[in-house]
Amino acid sequence: MKDIRISSPMFLDRRSDAVATMSKPDDIVIAAGPGSGDQTESLAPIHQELAETVSDVIARGDRPFAVLGDCCQTIPTMAGLERNGLRPTLIWLDSHGDFNTWETSPSGFLGGMPLAMLTGRGDQRMMQAVQLAPVDDGRVVLCDGRDLDPGERILVQNSGIHFIDGLDELDPATLPQGPLYVHFDSDIINSDEAPAFLYPAPGGPSADDMRLALEKLMATGRVVAISTTVGWDVARDGDGLTRQAVSHALAGLQTGS
Secondary structure (H helix, E strand, O other): OOEEEEEEOEEOOEEOHHHHHHOOOOOEEOOOOOOOOOHHHHOHHHHHHHHHHHHHHHHOOOEEEEEEOOHHHHHHHHHHHHOOOOOOEEEEEEEEOOOOOOOOOOOOOHHHOHHHHHOOOOOOHHHHHOOOOOOOHHHEEEEEEEEOOHHHHHHHHOOOOEEEOOHHHOOHHHOOOOOEEEEEEHHHOOOOOOOOEOOOOOOOOOHHHHHHHHHHHHHOOOEEEEEEEOOEOHHHOOOOHHHHHHHHHHHHHOOOO
16 A cells, blocks of 8 residues: 655645645645635635545555645545545544534634534534535544643533543554544644644643654554644744654654555
8 A cells, every 4th residue: 555645735724834844746736725605615625625636545545645734624534535435433643622613612713623523513514515424433532632622621521532641542452443544633742842833732742752653553554544734833933843843753654555
């Protein structure tokens, strides 16, 4: 199985400079921009092209490795997998839960809602735009999630998703059987090592710990898709520390297979 990189250079409805810094010359680049409607509706063209691209990669027998500007793009990534009959367990590695709805979010930030949407909670227009049915709670593992809003925390606690406090408790041997889709939001890394993150959360694993955790997941031989969200302020990363930390962690995904 060959890894095919997909670069989606949008942070919601605007360009992401961080994705551009992580792109490689042979990446498949998602070219669509935002469409009409409110912010949620405007993302449909981007998501539809990403879902189709992921589906095409899977249909060829390869593994998509998507570099994303925001976590909402996990929705079309999952849609592309399911179009090919794959129903993987989603391993969500993130300092945030992304489990808010419009009712629980203090900020109304759309990027803090996709995992709730994926499991059928809250606004379902993104799911409908790519014809994706809700993912069963039992197929979701949220790891770290150390920065949850109060209402979001209640939603997580009352859900059926598997919540793991930290990387040291992530044991691949205890994960649900079957294929895995690994989503790594780079801001899970301790911001002492990566100070330019847009949404830093105190604490968290080192880049080296993150790399080892990703290596263990890849060693299962069950990973059928990978995505990473790269969200930092490039202008504040003049020393390159954040990019270096994220690149070091991502090296754990390089299997050569």
